[in-house]
Amino acid sequence: MKYCPECGKSLADETASFCDNCGAKLAATAVAAPQPAVVAPPENEEKSTAIAAICSLVIPGLGQVYNGKTERGFAIFFGTVIGLFIFIIPGAIVWLFGIYDAYSLTYKMNNKEIPFLPTKTAHLLIFIILAIVTVAVVAVLVALLAFAAMFSHMAPPL
Known part of the structure; x- marks a missing residue:
């Protein structure tokens, strides 16, 4: 079976000069049926x-x-x-x-x-x-808490 190269519809008459569907001019021989793309399976990939x-x-x-x-x-x-x-x-x-x-x-x-x-x-x-970033933020918060705890027991001068 032959197909129109413009619209992809099958041709009823393989010897026709024009496509019955879209009216495109056909070459002496229309193109063969489009083949579906074959996707190769991934290689034997392995992770360590x-x-x-x-x-x-x-x-x-x-x-x-x-x-x-x-x-x-x-x-x-x-x-x-x-x-x-x-x-x-x-x-x-x-x-x-x-x-x-x-x-x-x-x-x-x-x-x-x-x-x-x-x-x-x-x-x-x-x-x-x-x-x-998470570890840095946590480290800064822990340092600030330690700093605040270190000076929290000191009484302000009178």
């Missing part, structure tokens, strides 16, 4: 379990962002920060879970147990910047 675990060790949640799970990374990061303020142990537990989770996500992606998600460099950079 060591890099994922080390990322989460350095910055909690960064290993999840490396694995394409940005929301999960932010949840682990803020869970760790909040947990460290409540008590050190809850924060450490969330942090250790984040390391294990990043490792296991990578392992499962590499073994095709879960869908492979590409690493989004922009998400990594945004996550690192937000983590640094």
Whole structure:
């Protein structure tokens, strides 16, 4: 079956000089049927379990962002920060879970147990910047609180 090169409709008469649908002039032979684009499956990409675990060790949640799970990374990061303020142990537990989770996500992606998600460099950079800003803000607040506590016991002169 032949198709019009202008509108893509099938031609009832393959020897026609003009398209019945759009009126376009047809060459001596009309074009063959358009072939659907074949999308090649992604190559056997793999991520490093060591890099994922080390990322989460350095910055909690960064290993999840490396694995394409940005929301999960932010949840682990803020869970760790909040947990460290409540008590050190809850924060450490969330942090250790984040390391294990990043490792296991990578392992499962590499073994095709879960869908492979590409690493989004922009998400990594945004996550690192937000983590640094968050830590800086928290450090400044802790320093201000310590400074205020240090001078709060001093009585003003009479």
